[in-house]
Amino acid sequence: MDPHAGFREFVLARQQALMRTAYLLTGDAHLAEDLLQSVLAKVVGHWARLARDGNPEAYTRKALVNQYISWRRRPRPELPSASLPEHGRRYEEAALDRIVLRQALARLTPKQRAVLVLRFWEDLTETQTAQVMGCSLGTVKSQTHHALARLRELAPELAGLLSEHVIEEVAR
Incomplete structure (x- = not known):
């Protein structure tokens, strides 16, 4: 019996929602991808138990938040500013x-x-x-x-x- 049965389906079904959460937490698409990937790599190790008696999506969201907070505690290089250029075109x-x-x-x-x-x-x-x-x-x-x-x-x-x-x- 495959201990990861259903994990692929879970990821395909919930990937966009989880990615959106990761993006909103990090504010950066690439960091969000890294965050989600690292969390999913941990979730797959617990998949058999989660699929049997847990709520995999709630567990994964909690893991996203915890991993994000953990990352923010470590010093990281400053990300580029999202400030507008002085003479840019008018935005809505x-x-x-x-x-x-x-x-x-x-x-x-x-x-x-x-x-x-x-x-x-x-x-x-x-x-x-x-x-x-x-x-x-x-x-x-x-x-x-x-x-x-x-x-x-x-x-x-x-x-x-x-x-x-x-x-x-x-x-x-």
Whole structure:
């Protein structure tokens, strides 16, 4: 019997959603691919148990968040800035909002960014977010509060947009 039976189907079915989460956590497509690949390499080792009695997607999301936070703790070279060139062409207002929001998200702590991605992009409840992050419900609530306050501080021009529904639309 193949201990990895069903893993390929799981990856094919959930790859895009997991990649989206990885991208929103890292803010970089290449880092997101690396993050997802490293997590899936670990998940396959636990696949038989997960397929039998676990929730493979929840486990994989939790592993993504944990691996991302772990990566952020290690010093890494600074990534190129996403700032606009001084004499670039005019961008639509929504595109500018997305750029400002992504820059502000990049300046949050890894846990703050993770809680916003899980709550407002992945549309998880506070309880589900606490389970994925392996923390208490109170921690999710306080991290959300502090993260939104920090976003308002970093990008005051987006203060009117910082509601859960608008964050979702701007981040897309």
